[in-house]
Amino acid sequence: MDKYIVKGGKKLFGEVEISGAKNAAVAIIPAALMVNGVCRIENLPQISDTDKLLEILSLMGAQVRLVNKTTVDVDCTNVYLSDEIFELTKAIRASYYLIGSMLGRFGEARTTMPGGCNFGVRPIDQHIKGMKALGATMNIGNGLICASARDGRLKGNRVYLDKVSVGATINIMIAAVLAKGQTVIENAAREPHIVDLANFLNSMGADVRGAGTTTIKVRGVEALHGGTYALIPDQIEAGTYMAAVAAAGGEVRVTNVIPKHLDCISAKLVEMGVEIEEGDDYVTVKRDAVLRHTNVKTLPYPGFPTDMQPQISTVLCLAEGTSIVTEGVWDNRFKYINELRKMGAEIHVDGKVAVIEGVSGLTGAPVAACDLRAGAAMVIAGLCAEGTTTIEDVEYIERGYQDIVGKLRKLGADIVAVTEPNDPADKTATASAG
Numbered sequence: 001m002d003k004y005i006v007k008g009g010k011k012l013f014g015e016v017e018i019s020g021a022k023n024a025a026v027a028i029i030p031a032a033l034m035v036n037g038v039c040r041i042e043n044l045p046q047i048s049d050t051d052k053l054l055e056i057l058s059l060m061g062a063q064v065r066l067v068n069k070t071t072v073d074v075d076c077t078n079v080y081l082s083d084e085i086f087e088l089t090k091a092i093r094a095s096y097y098l099i100g101s102m103l104g105r106f107g108e109a110r111t112t113m114p115g116g117c118n119f120g121v122r123p124i125d126q127h128i129k130g131m132k133a134l135g136a137t138m139n140i141g142n143g144l145i146c147a148s149a150r151d152g153r154l155k156g157n158r159v160y161l162d163k164v165s166v167g168a169t170i171n172i173m174i175a176a177v178l179a180k181g182q183t184v185i186e187n188a189a190r191e192p193h194i195v196d197l198a199n200f201l202n203s204m205g206a207d208v209r210g211a212g213t214t215t216i217k218v219r220g221v222e223a224l225h226g227g228t229y230a231l232i233p234d235q236i237e238a239g240t241y242m243a244a245v246a247a248a249g250g251e252v253r254v255t256n257v258i259p260k261h262l263d264c265i266s267a268k269l270v271e272m273g274v275e276i277e278e279g280d281d282y283v284t285v286k287r288d289a290v291l292r293h294t295n296v297k298t299l300p301y302p303g304f305p306t307d308m309q310p311q312i313s314t315v316l317c318l319a320e321g322t323s324i325v326t327e328g329v330w331d332n333r334f335k336y337i338n339e340l341r342k343m344g345a346e347i348h349v350d351g352k353v354a355v356i357e358g359v360s361g362l363t364g365a366p367v368a369a370c371d372l373r374a375g376a377a378m379v380i381a382g383l384c385a386e387g388t389t390t391i392e393d394v395e396y397i398e399r400g401y402q403d404i405v406g407k408l409r410k411l412g413a414d415i416v417a418v419t420e421p422n423d424p425a426d427k428t429a430t431a432s433a434g
């Protein structure tokens with residue numbers, strides 16, 4: 001298994017290019033199942049979650065061809081349902097988007113309950129409610145999800161989400177694209193990758209309006225045609241490098257970003273005394289002063305993203321004074337704090353609230369990546385800690401960050417990935433997406 005060894009204390013300087021958005025990719029690849037013809041996806045991040053989703057499509061009869069490192073052609077003209085995908089669908093959260101795309105494509109769906117980072121109960125009741133509203137019969141048992149559309153095709157309807165859910169918004173949007181008639185999703189999530197998915201679907205012939213607002217209207221079409229689509233840059237990857245500079249110090253230009261998507265993150269870093277300059281498609285992040293404490297509460301977009309909570313909490317460990325971080329999306333997303341404590345962090349957790357007392361520095365220690373974003377937080381902690389930090393279970397990190405070691409090394413960080421012989425007694429990765 002791989003681990004990272006980080007020797008902390010080096011400031012970061014230079015330029016880092018952000019890859020395509022993971023959360024857009026993991027929605028768009030399943031949605032490509034509904035496209036008749038070649039669908040070219042550009043700016044695809046090279047991460048294990050997208051590799052697995054492309055493999056799932058291959059197992060369903062899709063022709064998948066890598067054009068270059070970040071461009072893939074997917075041709076789903078001759079796809080079929082296959083139980084061979086179950087081992088893979090079990091391992092990733094985003095496999096639940098196949099429920100929507102299979103129902104759209106075949107009028108029926110067969111997949112497993114999704115995997116998922118374990119930060120509390122991850123219900124899919126809103127996804128199910130949406131599919132049922134569109135006329136699907138849902139059978140769930142023995143870890144399998146089997147669904148079928150009455151009369152072989154979903155029918156548009158009005159769906160009010162009881163909770164702002166990114167996953168349910170995406171799934172219902174996908175399912176509605178090939179349904180008969182109009183679907184209206186109320187209380188929809190507004191994340192940038194929801195807008196990206198809508199743009200992708202529309203470029204393939206769908207009729208989706210209102211993505212990015214709380215009401216999304218999808219007028220069903222008869223078929224989707226091939227086309228070319230470039231994914232947006234990854235908001236969370238960009239935010240992670242911004243947090244790394246805030247923690248380690250230095251000055252870095254983060255390129256290939258949409259600065260507007262980073263406003264929620266930039267605002268907090270500025271409150272902490274970090275200097276941020278915005279360009280058209282880059283932000284420059286500079287930190288040479290003492291960090292100030294602040295409070296953060298995670299919320300659906302445009303609020304502060306839950307996927308940046310572990311990284312910003314790590315930066316706050318080094319800020320003068322007491323900071324309060326409230327997790328507003330998940331019940332149990334503070335497990336990584338035990339790892340930070342091993343490095344000298346002073347944090348008290350009570351339910352969904354973490355009280356962070358700033359310390360003058362962290363010290364290197366052996367730690368583990370509890371999940372994808374928690375793993376990124378360990379990397380940030382290692383970069384600013386005194387001494388050596390060894391991070392285990394980095395396969396979680398590699399599910400969502402393209403070449404994090406290479407990108408940080410270019411900025412001057414002392415980080416290496418080392419591979420150790422795989423012990424068959426080791427656990428296999430069962431958890432997934434963040």
Ligand code: UD1
Binds near residue numbers: 124125167189300434
């Ligand atoms: C959430 C985040 C997303 C992040 C991802 C991984 C939000 C709103 N969403 O998306 O930004 O990338 O985690 O970390 O910040 N829920 C239900 N029933 C459902 C679906 C969800 O009750 O059917 C609840 C969840 O328990 C959670 C909240 O709704 O408390 C948000 O869930 P949702 O947005 O669906 O999760 P993800 O799509 O995984």
